[in-house]
Amino acid sequence: MILGALLVLLAVFGAPLFTVIAASAMIGYQREGIDLMAIAIEVLGIAGMPMLSAIPLFTFAGYLLSKSNAPQRLVRVTSAILGWMPGGLALVALAACAFFTAFTGASGVTIIALGAILYPALKQDGYPDNFNLGLVTTSGSLGLLFAPSLPLILYGVVAEISIDDLFKAGILPGLLMLVLLGGYSLWINRHNRQPLKLFSWKEVAAALWESKWEIPLPIFVLGGIYSGFFAVSEAAAVTALYVLVVEVFILREIKLGELPEVMRESMLLVGGILIILGVSLASTNYMIDAGVPQQLLAFITEFVSSQASFLFLLFLFLLVLGAILDIFSAIVLVVPLILPIAAQYGVNDFHLGIVFLAAMQLGYLTPPVGLNLFIASYRFDRSIMNVYAATFPFLLILMVSVLIIMYWADLSLWLLPR
Amino acid sequence: MSETTGLADRLERWGTALENAALVVLLGAMMLLAVAQIVLRIFFSFGFSWADELVKLFVLWIALIASVAASRNNRHLRIDVLSHFVAEKYSRIPRIIVDAFAAFMCAVLAWHSWRYIQLSIEFDDTVLVDFPAWIAYILLPLSLVLMCYRFLLQCGSNLLKTFRPDEADGESE
Numbered sequence: 117m118i119l120g121a122l123l124v125l126l127a128v129f130g131a132p133l134f135t136v137i138a139a140s141a142m143i144g145y146q147r148e149g150i151d152l153m154a155i156a157i158e159v160l161g162i163a164g165m166p167m168l169s170a171i172p173l174f175t176f177a178g179y180l181l182s183k184s185n186a187p188q189r190l191v192r193v194t195s196a197i198l199g200w201m202p203g204g205l206a207l208v209a210l211a212a213c214a215f216f217t218a219f220t221g222a223s224g225v226t227i228i229a230l231g232a233i234l235y236p237a238l239k240q241d242g243y244p245d246n247f248n249l250g251l252v253t254t255s256g257s258l259g260l261l262f263a264p265s266l267p268l269i270l271y272g273v274v275a276e277i278s279i280d281d282l283f284k285a286g287i288l289p290g291l292l293m294l295v296l297l298g299g300y301s302l303w304i305n306r307h308n309r310q311p312l313k314l315f316s317w318k319e320v321a322a323a324l325w326e327s328k329w330e331i332p333l334p335i336f337v338l339g340g341i342y343s344g345f346f347a348v349s350e351a352a353a354v355t356a357l358y359v360l361v362v363e364v365f366i367l368r369e370i371k372l373g374e375l376p377e378v379m380r381e382s383m384l385l386v387g388g389i390l391i392i393l394g395v396s397l398a399s400t401n402y403m404i405d406a407g408v409p410q411q412l413l414a415f416i417t418e419f420v421s422s423q424a425s426f427l428f429l430l431f432l433f434l435l436v437l438g439a440i441l442d443i444f445s446a447i448v449l450v451v452p453l454i455l456p457i458a459a460q461y462g463v464n465d466f467h468l469g470i471v472f473l474a475a476m477q478l479g480y481l482t483p484p485v486g487l488n489l490f491i492a493s494y495r496f497d498r499s500i501m502n503v504y505a506a507t508f509p510f511l512l513i514l515m516v517s518v519l520i521i522m523y524w525a526d527l528s529l530w531l532l533p534r
Numbered sequence: 535m536s537e538t539t540g541l542a543d544r545l546e547r548w549g550t551a552l553e554n555a556a557l558v559v560l561l562g563a564m565m566l567l568a569v570a571q572i573v574l575r576i577f578f579s580f581g582f583s584w585a586d587e588l589v590k591l592f593v594l595w596i597a598l599i600a601s602v603a604a605s606r607n608n609r610h611l612r613i614d615v616l617s618h619f620v621a622e623k624y625s626r627i628p629r630i631i632v633d634a635f636a637a638f639m640c641a642v643l644a645w646h647s648w649r650y651i652q653l654s655i656e657f658d659d660t661v662l663v664d665f666p667a668w669i670a671y672i673l674l675p676l677s678l679v680l681m682c683y684r685f686l687l688q689c690g691s692n693l694l695k696t697f698r699p700d701e702a703d704g705e706s707e
Contacts, residue, residue: 130617131632132610134601135639142642156647160671163587163594169564172596176561346572349589353568360565376554380603383557387600388611394597445611484615500618 119143133445134391141399144406158401159394166349167279170269172386173352177359178220179382181330182229184369189327190216191233196323200315203308205241206301209234209251210258214294217259219333221266227256227491235496242308246506251301253492253503254510257480258297260443260473261290263338264355267443267473269348270389274451277465279348280341284531285466289474289521296517297510329362389444400452409456416457426461427522430454431475438479442487446476463525470528474518481511553603557596564592584662591661591670598677605684630692637685644678651675 120140127136138155145152162168181187194212198204212234217226231252238248260267263283272279313319324331337355340346346354363370370378403409420426437446451472458468480488483504493503521527571585604610616625651668659667 126632126635127613128615129628129632130612130614132605132612132636134610135636138639138643139635152642152646153650153653155643156650156674159643159647160594160650160674162597163590163670165590165593168593169568169589172561172593172600173565173568350568350572353565354572356561357565357569376558379557379561380554383561383596383600384604384607384609387597387602387604388609390593390597391601391604392611440613442611484619485613490618 133441134388134395137392137399137449138395141395141402144399144402148402148405150402155395155398158398159391161397162390162394165273165393167269167273167347168349168390170264170279170349170352171266171389172383173349173356174219174264174266174269175221175386176379176382177352177356178225179378180356180359180363180370182216182220182225183374183378184363184367186327186330186363187212187216187229187233189323189330191230191237193320193323193327195313196316196320199313203302203305204313205234205238206243206247206251206305207298209238210255210294210298210301213252213255214259214262214290215334217255217257218262218265219259221264224256224487224491226259227252227488228495231256231492231495243305247301247304249492249496249498249503250506250508250510252496253488253507254297254481254514256488256491257477258293259290260477261286261293261470263341264348264351266389267447267476268469270393270444270447271451271469271473272348274393274447275455275465275469277469280344281466281532282469283341283348285470285528286473288527288530289470289517292520292527293474293514293517296513300509300513329366333358389448392445393448396448396452400449403453409453412453413457413460417460423461423463424523426458427463427471430458430471431519431522434472434475435478435482438476439482440485441479442485443473443476443479446479447472464529466532467525467528471518471522474521478511478514478518481507481514550603550606553599553606556599557603560592560596560599564589564596567592587662594670595673598673602677602680602684605681608688626692626696630689630696633685633689633692637682637689640678640682640685644675644682647671647678648675 120143123136123140126139127133141155141158142152145154190212191208194215195204195208198207198211201207209230213226213230216230220226220229234255235248235252238251239245259265263286268282268286269279272282333355337346337351340354341348341351364372364375416426416429420429437450441449454472455465455468459465463471480486481504483489483500486504489500489503489507492498492507493500496503498506567585568589571581571589574580574582601610616628651671651674654668654671655666661667661670
């Protein structure tokens, strides 16, 4: 107990999470009389997990895209297609960010790559400053529920459920978030309903032509995965190689000499996630052996009997969790424990996954450790509290959408094969 | 003094270059191997049985080397409250403590994984059909030792800054 409190304290003081998790696993193993060598075996178990290669490959492809001029081209295409609507630019921002986040895995690069283009553009178009800041900050994690985002893949790997089906489950809930945020944007700017520009087939064609090299990407990645032609890890390999060839050798927007630096930078996040995954394999194994999920379940059933109230409890728990832990650590650490509990309350595995990720998306926007708040504060030179206040209305809307996703299971399960 | 800092600088540069080179090679090899496997599957309905396992080993190696790189750049996932809300002067002491703890944990983990490697040699474990497993796994203790060294360095430099602020400033120039 004292040791546990000490570990929590160390974690709060900023000890690398993998060391804290490793320590907790060691204490557990020691108590059970298991040789500590077993932890090494668990970490090496990273090499035994299916689909995991998708994580480094998609992350690398995403970083490469964000360093090229693909973000500008994406904004041009989206504004050519959506810009004619009243409040067009706000919708453009939401759509482009969601798309880009899905492809770059919600690691914060969206705010840096797209926010830098959209924030000044929104301002120039006469949108209120706080609205712009909130919109751009929120959009940084908006495409989280769309394939092939990293959290979805990691969740599938950890929960041992079909990643392809998880991708399908995320589509409608992700669209719901987009629609609600889009509606809010239109309502806020109801007095400034100028379209961004008139619709023109010529501009659409020109914008599409400019992005001709990137257009095939979503088609073969999403088409390939949804049709079952590619496994997720295969799609990731093809994407990474394709993006590499296009951005470095055909468009030459990234010099060959810059490539090692881009690779390194993208892999920093991957290393951080996977080492935590490795030590978590050890700690969850211990906790499952020690019957922690059953104890938790016994504790919870004392207070909660219905699925509805369980879900609400889960919602509160995930809000707190998301405010402290990043989404990747949270998936790896918490999902194995709540899976058996949620199953007891009859929550569908895929529904649980979407609820979990949607709720954790809120964590990007809540202090004290919301990643998007810090990136936006740094990138746009505003104080954290300022960014938080600007983001708050968007956070409320996302919360509403998470509650809808939570209590409307069919929204997640609609597109799944039955 | 300048000679030791010169050596430290060189170690730093070489270390970074080595990590980058390893990541480039592994990531590149993983991409090519995985794509080659797809091409073989689609056009020749054929595949190397060892390729999947090798890709998974690449993932493990990338994970380990990237973790070492993440320690160098101070980018491990952590609950980052202190550095955002507490002035640098006051966050130094907790940081010294957590870095010392991290170094200690890496050392313990390295020791136990080394013990596992020895066992694996003794039992002639293999990966990829008949390749000695310890060659594939040796990177685990090695990377943990490197991470331990990283955390010790950070811990030491923060100690220096806390107790001899003037000298530490002079050194970094």
